[in-house]
Amino acid sequence: MSIGENIKKKREKIGVSQKTLAEALGIAENTVASWEKGKNIPPSDKAIDLARFFKCSTDEILLEESEREVVDEMKALFRRFSDLPDYVKPMARNIISGMLSSLELEDYFRDLGGPRR
Structure with a gap:
């Protein structure tokens, strides 16, 4: 799904019009329409606002x-990582990065x- 399709899907899911969304973001209604049609993409500040x-x-x-x-196995690893002391x-991170580099x-x-290790 494109950015525009993501925006439209989320907007329609909560039952909000393009006009209402535009007003909430402080932009013109045709800007929302152009995003949803894929003619333009929202700038980073508006992506955050969205x-x-x-x-x-x-x-x-x-x-x-x-x-x-994210597969469940990776979610479990992320949880384990977040539980580590700061x-x-x-x-x-350095150990994981080194291991991945070695595998790559x-x-x-x-x-x-070439030769295998």
Whole structure:
């Protein structure tokens, strides 16, 4: 779904007209219409205003559904990470980043037909 389709879907879900949404955001009604038709995209400040208006994340406005899906396994890892003490989080980020880089490098060499570790 495009940004415009996301906006229209959210607007229609709560039963708000383009005019009402435009007034709430302090913009012209035809601006909302142009977003929904995909002629223009909202600037970052308006994307934030839209998210606040619809009580959702900016991801729900700006990204396609498939781009914002997180599998349950990853949600569990995110929860575990958020439960870590703040002083440990930078170290955990570095460890995770290093592990991912190593795995990506392994795939890179495999794709080149080079030596495996």
